[in-house]
Amino acid sequence: MAFFSGGGSRRTGTVPEPVNVTNGAVLDSAHVGDIVGALGSIGQHDTTEGRSRWQRFRMLLAIMGPGLIVMVGDNDAGGVATYAQAGQNYGMALVWVLALLIPVLYVNQEMVVRLGAVTGVGHARLIFDRFGKFWGAFSVGDLFIVNALTIVTEFIGVSLALTYLGLPKSIGVPLAAVLLFAVVAGGSFRRWERFLFALIALNVVMFPLVFLVGPDVSKSAEGVIPSLPGGLNVDLLLLMVAMVGTTVAPWQLFFQQSNIVDKRITPRWIRYERMDLRIGIVVVMVGAICIMAAAAFGLAPELAGGFTDAGAIADGLHDHVGKTAGALFAILLLDTSLVGANAVGLATTYALGDTFRRRHSLHWKLSEAPAFYLGYAALLGVAAAVAFSPDHVLGLITQGVQALAGVLLPSATVFLVLLCNDKAVLGPWVNTMRQNIIAGVIVWTLVLLSLSLTAATFFPNLTTGQLEIFFGFGAFVGLLGGLAIAFARRRTERKETEQIAADLGGLDPDQVEELDSTALTRAERKAILDQDRDSWRTPALDTLERPAFSPLRMAGMIALRSYLALAVILVVVKVVQSISSA
Numbered sequence: 001m002a003f004f005s006g007g008g009s010r011r012t013g014t015v016p017e018p019v020n021v022t023n024g025a026v027l028d029s030a031h032v033g034d035i036v037g038a039l040g041s042i043g044q045h046d047t048t049e050g051r052s053r054w055q056r057f058r059m060l061l062a063i064m065g066p067g068l069i070v071m072v073g074d075n076d077a078g079g080v081a082t083y084a085q086a087g088q089n090y091g092m093a094l095v096w097v098l099a100l101l102i103p104v105l106y107v108n109q110e111m112v113v114r115l116g117a118v119t120g121v122g123h124a125r126l127i128f129d130r131f132g133k134f135w136g137a138f139s140v141g142d143l144f145i146v147n148a149l150t151i152v153t154e155f156i157g158v159s160l161a162l163t164y165l166g167l168p169k170s171i172g173v174p175l176a177a178v179l180l181f182a183v184v185a186g187g188s189f190r191r192w193e194r195f196l197f198a199l200i201a202l203n204v205v206m207f208p209l210v211f212l213v214g215p216d217v218s219k220s221a222e223g224v225i226p227s228l229p230g231g232l233n234v235d236l237l238l239l240m241v242a243m244v245g246t247t248v249a250p251w252q253l254f255f256q257q258s259n260i261v262d263k264r265i266t267p268r269w270i271r272y273e274r275m276d277l278r279i280g281i282v283v284v285m286v287g288a289i290c291i292m293a294a295a296a297f298g299l300a301p302e303l304a305g306g307f308t309d310a311g312a313i314a315d316g317l318h319d320h321v322g323k324t325a326g327a328l329f330a331i332l333l334l335d336t337s338l339v340g341a342n343a344v345g346l347a348t349t350y351a352l353g354d355t356f357r358r359r360h361s362l363h364w365k366l367s368e369a370p371a372f373y374l375g376y377a378a379l380l381g382v383a384a385a386v387a388f389s390p391d392h393v394l395g396l397i398t399q400g401v402q403a404l405a406g407v408l409l410p411s412a413t414v415f416l417v418l419l420c421n422d423k424a425v426l427g428p429w430v431n432t433m434r435q436n437i438i439a440g441v442i443v444w445t446l447v448l449l450s451l452s453l454t455a456a457t458f459f460p461n462l463t464t465g466q467l468e469i470f471f472g473f474g475a476f477v478g479l480l481g482g483l484a485i486a487f488a489r490r491r492t493e494r495k496e497t498e499q500i501a502a503d504l505g506g507l508d509p510d511q512v513e514e515l516d517s518t519a520l521t522r523a524e525r526k527a528i529l530d531q532d533r534d535s536w537r538t539p540a541l542d543t544l545e546r547p548a549f550s551p552l553r554m555a556g557m558i559a560l561r562s563y564l565a566l567a568v569i570l571v572v573v574k575v576v577q578s579i580s581s582a
Contacts, residue, residue, distance in 0.1 A: 071280025076340020077157025095223030
């Protein structure tokens with residue numbers, strides 16, 4: 001049985017792309033075959049039927065990877081800096097923000113799980129093929145710019161950590177870049193995933209770190225109750241948007257979908273990949289709270305509100321807790337920076353491979369996919385060079401990048417929701433009404449956060465009460481919008497029913513709806529749907545008719561993009577002002 005094997009990655013020849021249409025939408029021949037993971041393998045045609053509980057558990061171990069890696073990549077250098085800043089400046093008062101992000105994480109990433117497993121292509125390719133070059137260029141352009149800056153923050157983290165540990169930046173940063181490239185360019189998906197799992201295992205240093213700082217459990221628990229320490233102002237809003245941006249970043253959508261494709265996970269394994277995602281979310285939330293607690297309880301009261309960068313946190317822990325605490329924080333920062341640089345870099349080169357239809361798989365050797373690996377090397381090289389900028393500038397860039405990611409997230413999420421409602425792409429795997437409601441609430445909440453940050457930047461004297469009125473009004477507008485969408489959808493479904501009734505010889509539409517609701521029991525419907533889902537794959541994308549945007553939807557998309565462009569400019573202005581006053 002293939003899932004017991006421990007052998008290396010297998011490729012069946014070097015068939016040029018695109019692969020035969022029998023593989024549906026799949027673009028790269030390396031994306032078809034056995035699942036080969038760090039902890040086991042599963043044959044291309046294996047199923048769970050007739051397997052024991054132990055065998056199914058081993059199958060889960062073989063599947064594990066994309067969800068865990070993308071979530072741990074969340075707690076990268078920018079994440080460590082942002083959570084540490086929240087802890088140092090506000091104690092544990094912002095834990096509630098993390099708690100609210102748990103469903104956002106799961107809903108967003110579960111959608112890309114389905115997209116990756118069902119379509120067999122990356123997120124960028126889907127946007128280009130379903131929405132055209134204009135919107136595809138916007139989406140990939142956003143990703144490339146933010147990801148390039150994010151990789152810079154990863155090397156900032158590497159530099160700060162290694163400097164604290166006694167290795168000069170001039171040696172440590174280039175060494176880290178070479179290490180990251182060597183692991184990726186080895187031509188083995190399994191070897192790459194095992195390296196990432198080893199880095200993830202190093203996250204255990206967070207537990208002795210928290211033990212050393214001696215957190216107050218009751219105070220930490222109080223942080224779950226929503227509060228706005230010091231009132232809602234532009235600085236707190238910027239930090240909250242940064243927490244959103246580092247916890248639910250756009251690159252995660254692109255990385256996990258492409259990594260699922262690269263690991264050859266198909267629809268029959270979606271339940272296992274969802275479990276992988278849940279495990280990853282638990283890990284990332286525990287890590288975020290530990291980092292926040294280390295800064296909140298490990299630094300002296302006189303350091304509260306004086307955050308500069310993650311390196312200063314390590315120094316502060318060294319001075320006020322002990323050298324072991326400082327070293328553990330530096331090791332954690334180094335570890336998370338390496339995971340983040342690896343994942344964000346791959347998210348970018350996966351997307352570029354999708355965009356230009358080049359080979360983009362870790363199963364290929366360097367000589368077989370030179371554009372994929374050289375693009376990754378170029379990203380690492382440029383980011384490593386920028387990491388030699390002055391320290392005070394780098395610290396502010398780190399926070400600014402996370403805020404940019406938070407501002408751009410609504411746009412990425414809108415494309416995600418649209419794709420997950422595209423029946424031609426997902427067939428029986430499209431979003432349910434409940435999933436669309438939750439996703440709609442998430443998108444609108446992110447838009448309101450972004451709008452509030454823009455307003456607070458334009459009008460810094462806005463009071464907490466005025467901002468609360470704004471959020472209340474925004475919630476009311478969102479409710480009206482949701483009702484309008486539900487009404488429009490009901491009208492569309494009614495028209496479809498009336499057309500079916502007319503085709504059947506002039507039946508009463510109400511009779512057709514009643515027949516549809518009583519023909520099968522819920523259990524029968526579920527059994528048929530599950531059977532259809534396990535074998536359904538997206539047809540070749542160039543055979544599908546592109547969905548048309550209604551004038552209203554087009555206007556909404558253009559308005560969203562225009563606003564987000566303005567919001568990005570304002571975030572940049574805010575960061576530049578902070579640098580100038582530093």
